[in-house]
């Protein structure tokens with residue numbers, strides 16, 4: 001197997017001018033961080049993007065109540081190696097006691113650089129139990145949760161959305177309450193809870209809070225190009241989250257770091273198809289060995305669709321990837337392709353691809 005820089009310890013270290021710097025109580029090499037993404041930012045993916053330059057990574061949201069019950073599946077979400085640090089544990093829940101006990105249980109299992117409370121998730125299965133974005137409508141409980149999370153002694157962060165117009169509090173007033181309760185950093189996703197993931201994320205609303213609380217606000221929403229991250233930083237954000245953009249362009253973080261003046265090897269900014277397949281193999285193997293086959297297939301199919309575009313044979317490769325049934329099928333497909341072996345032609349028909357092929 002050929003080695004990419006990512007295999008070798010410490011060969012890809014995108015320290016930006018002016019860094020390391022302490023943001024929200026955590027020392028980081030740069031302000032471009034991997035967002036929490038449920039079902040996606042598990043350990044192998046976090047390690048991969050950390051090595052691709054992310055200054056910090058988040059776990060996906062973990063149920064505080066699940067941790068209190070020491071559920072096996074919940075505890076598995078905590079798994080991760082030291083290579084991914086700094087890593088922030090994101091919890092969700094609705095009761096200060098559960099959050100405090102859940103945080104304590106998590107910290108018995110492993111170290112995290114900070115604890116974050118999810119006050120942003122708009123999905124009914126989370127909000128109907130009073131968690132996620134529902135907390136934004138309950139400032140008293142939100143403040144109590146932040147105070148409870150301070151007890152283990154780690155920096156406490158919150159992730160919120162912008163307040164809908166007509167709410168009892170503005171976004172800035174809600175931030176002020178959380179800071180007064182002890183929050184060390186707040187991420188704002190520039191959509192209201194009712195917007196879920198529709199419409200445009202408002203950078204103006206985030207900027208207002210970032211100007212009012214300098215160094216304490218991070219931005220999130222619609223960051224798909226390096227310019228989007230630069231814009232959030234120009235508007236006063238101390239850090240910016242890379243969310244769905246990393247699934248569309250795996251190299252989004254190194255490209256952004258380069259735009260910020262980082263010394264990034266050119267193959268991370270203009271990656272060749274060979275290099276891309278090496279990286280995908282590396283990530284897929286790591287997921288297969290750690291999280292298992294279904295996750296390895298799910299992520300590698302998504303990445304195949306995102307990475308392999310615009311060169312001869314790319315559509316065929318994506319079609320073969322969509323039909324891979326096991327990780328071994330996917331692995332040998334990528335190896336054969338990397339080694340220059342011809343792929344048999346697959347026609348695009350509805351019976352073979354009833355779900356369609358992303359970008360195919």
Ligand SMILES: Cc1cc2nc3c(=O)[nH]c(=O)nc-3n(C[C@H](O)[C@H](O)[C@H](O)COP(=O)(O)O)c2cc1C
Nearest residue numbers: 035036037038060061159189220221222223243244
């Ligand atoms: C599939 C998916 C899962 C997400 N999971 C979480 C989560 O667990 N916790 C959280 O705070 N935000 C979560 N988010 C929101 C993202 O962290 C981010 O704030 C949002 O996607 C906006 O950024 P973007 O438009 O650049 O993707 C999720 C978003 C998506 C699309």
